[in-house]
Amino acid sequence: MIPYISLAQGAGGIMATPYIITISSEKGGVGKTTVATNLAIYLKALQEDLPVTLFSFDNHFSVDKMFRIGKSQPAGNIAEFFAGRPLRELIELGQFGVQFISSHRDLAPLRHSLQSPDILTRLLAANDLPGVIIIDTRPDLDPLTGNALYAADRVIVPVKDMPSLENCRNLYAFFDQHGLSRKALQLLPCLIDSRVRFEGPFKDSSQLLKAYAINRGYRCFNGHISKSPKVDSLNTNPEGKIYPILTHGRGTEVHAQFTQLAQQVLDDFRMERNFRLDTVRLETGRQEVSRAGALALRKAQLRTDCALCGRTVIDSGEIAEVGYYWEVNDGTAAGMLDEGCFSASIFQHFFRSSRELPADDPLRELFRESTQRSYFALCQPPETRGHFRQQLAFYRFDDEGLMLSRKVIDPPASPGQLGRLLELIQDDGRRLGEKFLILRRVDSDFADAILLEENHLRLRQATERITQQLRPR
Known part of the structure; x- marks a missing residue:
């Protein structure tokens, strides 16, 4: 059966959409990487022409050890993807036709920089x-794991015992918090x-864990993955290699169990119609349209002349050199x-300069330099509001909107x-x-x-912070 291929319209034309599987558990030693x-x-064995790509946020390099062919140099690593490098430049073709991205030894700085789960x-x-x-995650709900969960079409949660089952509630809480479907x-x-066998309706640990899970409203895969000394030896051996179950564990029940699991995942992929990334692309497109509309509206509402000299500075939507x-704060x-009009007015009235300063005058250059990182405000000083005698204040604030002078x-x-210029903030009187x-x-060019x-x-x-500081005490 040919899987449904999701295609989205991107900036460069039609874009294919992957089905994203995240393997996650807050408890270590439950078999996530396995x-x-x-x-x-x-998955590749069941459908050879299906592109399968794998990367890990853990630093044990199991993915690299299993899939790297020979001693080839990495094309890059997963940290570079977050730095903006295209995914296709980082992907390596590995053993068994599986594509992978090299792991990174220390992703701690990256975890600290991820402020949003949708990055x-x-x-x-x-x-x-x-x-x-397929995304392999660390055994904690850190920002990297959160990002992997947020991106997933399917989250496979390995549970080994009651503590790992208890930890599942944090994953469900994450989905609820971010409005994602459970x-x-x-x-x-x-x-x-x-x-290990039990008396009663639940004959083994698998049935017991599923019963507890279903009672809590959790969905489970059919079947389970057994513990096997043979499979354990594939990860720990004198050769220091990691061998796959498909080629080195065919005589175990785990081989049949992984075949069943992969078939379930493949069936889900084939039946899926609402890919997570399609939803994100659609929402992003809507946001871009909304932002473009808001930008056009703000631009259309600009006065077309300089409020100081009256020169036309916007003509047919094009902004001249300004x-x-x-x-106005409201x-x-x-x-x-x-620029010349504004600086000349400020020098004349607030710095009592009686002469026209040339463009290369040091005072003008000093003022221009200070304006790069500042907001300015013109208004009546708050302590004189309501007084018969009017005064005018010229404020300078820093990038955060905190008063400097x-x-x-x-x-x-x-x-x-x-x-x-002052007419813009004066009343009818x-x-x-x-x-x-x-x-x-x-920037005059932009x-x-x-x-x-x-x-x-x-x-x-910044205007809101400035407003707070300009209120009468």
Whole structure:
């Protein structure tokens, strides 16, 4: 039977979507890596033309030892994938036709940097890799394991005993916390000693564990994986190699059990229609459309002229050379300012400069340098709000929106261009109130970059912090 091949529309055309299997348990010694490596081989044996790719977040290098052909140098390692290197550049063709990515000795720094569980999912969604991907995880619910769980179409949870069954509740809690379907989780009794028999309805450990699991609402695979001295010797031997069950354990019951497990997984893959990465790609596409729409809206709402000199700075959606972005703190108006106009007005009124400073003047250069990492605000000082006498303050804040300095002046009798700018925050009586202007330097070549969602969000967050500091005490 030919499996259903999921295809998604990507930036470069049609993208194949892999079926992702994560092997996970918080308890060590339950057979995660044995299941991951041998399942990959049995899937290839059942369907030779099925691409199967395997990688591990553990640092015991079992995947590398089992699948690397000869002494070939690694194409890369799994840490490089998180650094942005394309998946296809890291994949090596290994023994038995299984593709794999080399492990990494120390992923601790990577674990500390993963702040979101969807990073791996989005990286995989951006790559075009068909077939099945199997992810072997560490025996804890760290950020790497969380990312592997979040990406999975199927999570195989090996359970060996009651403690490992108890730990399953944390995996289910993770799925509930992130709004994921519990149907992806499926328990597999593993390393079961078939010599242990019980009286009563449950004859062995496998049946007992399944009964407890089903009673808790957990789904289980048919069958189990037995503990076998022969299989144990495949991982620990004088040669220091790791041998697969398919070629070195055919005489054991474990061979038949892995055949059954692989067939169940293959059937699930063939029947699956809602691949996890397709869902992510669809949602990402919607978000991109939403972001593009929001960007277009913010750009359309910009004033087309410089609020200081009146020069047209936006024509047919194209932004001319400008130096600053401004926005009223309540978001009711926004626009761009000519750099020369703004700096000239600030020097004239707040630094009492009576002369026009040339473009290469050291004072202008010093000011330009300070603006690279600053927000500015123009408003009435909070302590004088409601007073008959008006004053005007020019604030400088750092990248986080924390106040660095301020200068307060009496409103100039002849404000000139500055007066036009202040009209944006004055009331009908031409008096300043609670409104203020927030200003941020922009790259003249990419002025609209400040309107991108992540950049504009940072500006709004800084504005909120600035608002708190500009409230009357």
